[in-house]
Amino acid sequence: MDANLELVLKVLPALVVILVAAAICGRLALMVRQPRVLGEMVAGVLLGPTLFGWVFPGAQQALFPSEIKPILYVLSTIGLTLYMFLVGAGLDHSASSPAQVRRAGVLAVSGFLPSLALGFGAGLILYGTLSAGQTSRWEFALFVGGALSLTAFPMLARILYERGLQNSPIGRLTLLAASVDDAVAWCLLAVLTALHLDTGGGGALRTIALTALFAVVMLKLVAPLLRPLGARFAATGTLSPTMMYVVVLVPLTAGWLTDWIGVYAVFGGFIAGLAMPRDPKFREALHGRMMEVVSTLLLPVFFTFSGLNTHLDGIAGGAMLLAFLLILLAGFVGKYFGCAVSMKAMGFSWRESYAVGALMNARGLMILIFINIGLAHGMIGQEVFAMLVLVAVITTAGALPLYQLALPARLEEKDPEREDQLV
Numbered sequence: 001m002d003a004n005l006e007l008v009l010k011v012l013p014a015l016v017v018i019l020v021a022a023a024i025c026g027r028l029a030l031m032v033r034q035p036r037v038l039g040e041m042v043a044g045v046l047l048g049p050t051l052f053g054w055v056f057p058g059a060q061q062a063l064f065p066s067e068i069k070p071i072l073y074v075l076s077t078i079g080l081t082l083y084m085f086l087v088g089a090g091l092d093h094s095a096s097s098p099a100q101v102r103r104a105g106v107l108a109v110s111g112f113l114p115s116l117a118l119g120f121g122a123g124l125i126l127y128g129t130l131s132a133g134q135t136s137r138w139e140f141a142l143f144v145g146g147a148l149s150l151t152a153f154p155m156l157a158r159i160l161y162e163r164g165l166q167n168s169p170i171g172r173l174t175l176l177a178a179s180v181d182d183a184v185a186w187c188l189l190a191v192l193t194a195l196h197l198d199t200g201g202g203g204a205l206r207t208i209a210l211t212a213l214f215a216v217v218m219l220k221l222v223a224p225l226l227r228p229l230g231a232r233f234a235a236t237g238t239l240s241p242t243m244m245y246v247v248v249l250v251p252l253t254a255g256w257l258t259d260w261i262g263v264y265a266v267f268g269g270f271i272a273g274l275a276m277p278r279d280p281k282f283r284e285a286l287h288g289r290m291m292e293v294v295s296t297l298l299l300p301v302f303f304t305f306s307g308l309n310t311h312l313d314g315i316a317g318g319a320m321l322l323a324f325l326l327i328l329l330a331g332f333v334g335k336y337f338g339c340a341v342s343m344k345a346m347g348f349s350w351r352e353s354y355a356v357g358a359l360m361n362a363r364g365l366m367i368l369i370f371i372n373i374g375l376a377h378g379m380i381g382q383e384v385f386a387m388l389v390l391v392a393v394i395t396t397a398g399a400l401p402l403y404q405l406a407l408p409a410r411l412e413e414k415d416p417e418r419e420d421q422l423v
């Protein structure tokens with residue numbers, strides 16, 4: 001049999017199983033009033049060695065042989081690059097007043113710094129137990145802190161839009177703060193990656209400088225060149241095939257360049273999204289055209305690729321369970337209470353403050369992207385990876401119940417005019 005055909009006959013069954021598992025688990029998540037993405041994340045873990053590989057090891061090995069894993073990696077990288085491109089393209093801060101931006105900055109710092117500090121402390125304490133030995137104590141601790149400082153911005157946006165809160169005071173404030181938290185965390189990861197891959201002779205400084213230059217070129221030179229796309233869409237109301245070629249080529253090329261620089265393709269995709277025209281209708285059409293394919297086909301592949309690297313049996317035993325609980329507690333306390341106290345200081349009620357703390361504490365897909373990069377570069381080992389996957393699942397699952405506990409639907413304030421009272 002032709003080798004290419006043989007590879008196709010191995011990849012396609014794996015994709016079928018991945019999509020079926022994602023669809024079933026996503027539906028189950030919706031049934032228990034959780035976001036679909038949580039079910040898809042769990043599906044990826046279940047297809048890994050923890051359940052499927054434990055119950056049916058032969059079937060799991062036959063379905064996911066070593067030769068198709070590079071294919072899954074390529075598909076997941078493309079999916080992540082396009083997904084982060086859509087996240088960047090979807091950011092809209094044009095409706096924010098200067099006072100709101102200042103408050104969002106305070107909220108972002110109050111969520112980011114405590115999580116970073118507590119995660120850093122946990123990393124220092126657990127370095128001897130959990131480090132793969134391929135990175136320094138400071139890099140390891142900073143990586144754990146950076147992972148815990150993330151917020152699942154896209155999931156947060158979805159929850160707020162579903163509840164009609166995107167234009168409420170806490171809605172706008174939380175979305176702005178979450179986007180700032182994530183941007184800072186990605187910058188931290190870019191610096192950590194550059195430092196970790198440094199082989200001497202200023203290699204890290206070169207990588208950081210090239211990354212900064214790339215961002216400046218994209219946002220100051222490429223972005224103006226892309227503005228005619230927005231004008232053409234405004235005139236025609238459609239995304240033509242030629243426009244779609246440009247839209248897809250920009251993030252893939254940007255991802256290739258940042259991979260070459262040494263900071264991973266998702267950074268390029270995100271910056272490419274920020275460079276897209278800011279017209280709201282253009283962004284809405286772009287999201288509608290691409291997100292369904294990316295989230296339905298490519299993201300489940302990423303979740304499964306993550307699941308194949310998740311060995312939960314590696315955190316069995318008293319010492320490992322205590323280490324996991326310390327990391328989980330550091331992440332939860334830093335983000336939840338840091339944001340809640342900050343919101344209360346800005347004049348919101350305790351109910352609203354704890355509701356925002358719950359939303360900002362969800363980490364979802366973002367932390368999975370973050371830790372996959374760390375695992376690929378050897379900054380963390382399998383045990384820490386598995387622990388942070390569990391942190392992602394638990395904090396994501398807890399976001400909506402904790403939000404509803406703090407702020408039931410009858411108490412939600414959806415009137416955007418209330419914002420004027422808080423300026």
